[in-house]
Amino acid sequence: MTSFTEGMTTLATESNPFRIAIVGSGPSGFYAAEALLRRPHVRIDMFDRLPTPFGLVRGGVAPDHPKIKQVCLVYDKIARSSGFAFLGNVTIGKDLSIAQLRDAYHAVVIACGAPGDRRLGIPGEGLPGSHTATEFVGWYNGHPDYQDHKFDLSHHTAVVIGQGNVAADVARILATPVDCLRPTDICEAAVEALARSCVRNIHIIGRRGPVQAKFTSVELKELGKVRDCVALCDAADLHLNPTSIEELTDIHADESRKNVETFRAFASSANATAPAARRLHFRFLETPISINGGGGVSSVTLAKNTLVGQKFEQAAVAGPSLLELPCGLVFRSVGSRGMALPGVGFDECSGIIPNAKGRCLDAGKPVPGLYVTGWIKRGPTGLIGTNRADSVETVASIFEDMAALDPAPRPGAAGLRAVMSADGARVISYKDWQAIDSCERERGRPKGKPREKLTHVLDMIAAADQSAHD
């Protein structure tokens, strides 16, 4: 039998639980918690800078994709497990440092995603009317950071740069009749602005060809089914170069084959002449060279590209031929980017925390007790479920290292309360979140919506306080 003193110096025992802080409450954070909680005597404190959990599932997944959001039920179950605590409205790197977390816990897992944006690095990128997809998605999804952002939807033509699933979301929300969006959890201000939208033509620009478009096949097909909208592409763009034809025959090219089939349907003459309120134009082999305008965007200059390189490594090379596409709005959807967290190594080039199987590295050596998972570990790729395997790998590293970690008991959040609320900041527990959640559902009920989101942090805190007083 283990004596009490032995228990104190052995990690993951009743008297000395293995205390782990997770920074970020999106999918990768929750999958890490799930894998960690499979072992006994583990205590998880999950921090988020927002009072609301679930990261991109709440703030990124499109409102007309409610099925995808059901994954929150899985996260909710994890959050209700014994040994789990949520600490929202706490910004790591500002309210608490990584060093303070490392003192208070045996291990720290960074799961903060990739909240930045890749830049195009072209003139006019910062003009009024040129937005990142992140800003637009955050705005319609009620993310508190983007509620003051203004989108002038009085223009007839919008350009979306990039051909990934985020570009698909942006284009679909612009194209969808607002009556189809009203019964979703889209935030009220956005749906009212979209109701007044004059956008009729949406151009979705790919720098490479239809075979290389990054849409998943289901998301691309969906763009052909938007009510009162027609999806178009030029049949000439479907004359593929020999290397792209070779790519299509590869055993792993199932998604690309399906996409090319969908593009062929979009290129049909029936689509070209179909009456519709809105038109989605898929364009290929075009690179934006500049975004033009005086007080706001008036056009985008595009260079015509050719593809150069080997199978699956073809790059777009701009030729001398340029064209100007008039438009009043630009959405740059060219991928997101991780951001440095003070006190943790960061590779500026790839936008990730250097790591070996989730162990954070400093000068090539693992930093004891510091781990990473999700987009900040591998880059902004994959679907929500991709994060499960990623987090399982990181957690395997943690348990492999456990015997070598300093087993001295750690206080966890109890040792940090004074620092966290030093400036009067309200730390949001999971129970507080449940109160916010109920309040949002109640606000949505009379409108036939699953929820009407609270879009300001102070309103979220007020909902939590109200419930605490009731």
Ligand code: NAP
């Ligand atoms: P993404 O899939 O990496 O797509 C980025 C797009 O931007 C690509 O078409 C890329 O073209 C283009 N691009 C990059 N740099 C460019 C430049 N300098 N000039 C012109 N074009 C440029 O990124 P994402 O759309 O942000 O999606 C991120 C991840 O989230 C993906 O794994 C996606 O599947 C996932 N996601 C899934 C869903 C869903 O399941 N419904 C919804 C949203 C997001 P190249 O290919 O030539 O680089």
